[in-house]
Amino acid sequence: MKLIFGVNNIPYGTDKTTTGDVANWLENKYGIMNAYVGMNKKFIGMEVMQEILGVKNRGVQHDMSAIASSLKQAISMQAFNGVLPGVPTKASRMGISSRFKNGKRRGKSKVSGVARPSFIDSGLYQGSIRVMLDESK
Numbered sequence: 001m002k003l004i005f006g007v008n009n010i011p012y013g014t015d016k017t018t019t020g021d022v023a024n025w026l027e028n029k030y031g032i033m034n035a036y037v038g039m040n041k042k043f044i045g046m047e048v049m050q051e052i053l054g055v056k057n058r059g060v061q062h063d064m065s066a067i068a069s070s071l072k073q074a075i076s077m078q079a080f081n082g083v084l085p086g087v088p089t090k091a092s093r094m095g096i097s098s099r100f101k102n103g104k105r106r107g108k109s110k111v112s113g114v115a116r117p118s119f120i121d122s123g124l125y126q127g128s129i130r131v132m133l134d135e136s137k
Helices: 019-030 032-039 041-052 065-076 090-094
Strands: 002-007 061-063 129-134
Touching: 002 019, 002 032, 019 032, 032 041, 032 065, 041 065, 041 129, 065 129
Parallel strands: none
Antiparallel strands: 002 129, 061 129
16 A cells, blocks of 8 residues: 555646656655655544545545645645745745746746745646555555
8 A cells, every 4th residue: 555646747838848747856856745744744644544444435546635635735835935945946936937927928927026835836736736545456
């Protein structure tokens, strides 16, 4: 049995990058999901225990949406600021976001003075986070 943290692998913007690529890059650089597990062992343990005891679902793979939602909320609430080296990120402190257009300029645009949470540029990474409990052998 294993608990799997990952993302739905979908295209990330107009290039060939996917949310899986972004997740791998962020995990290698910052260790977001690993840090989340370390910070929330008790909560994760309780959710897994409830699932194993059959309080929720039965099957080979179990969607652990409460854990995924908690991780997404941790990103939104900036729970990794000061916990992980380099967080908050420079881009978040500068307010750089691809959610905003700056005239005809393509790609990242800078919104001066408006900070945003780290790891939420377009929202695709955060929105694609999934956690599954796998009972297959």
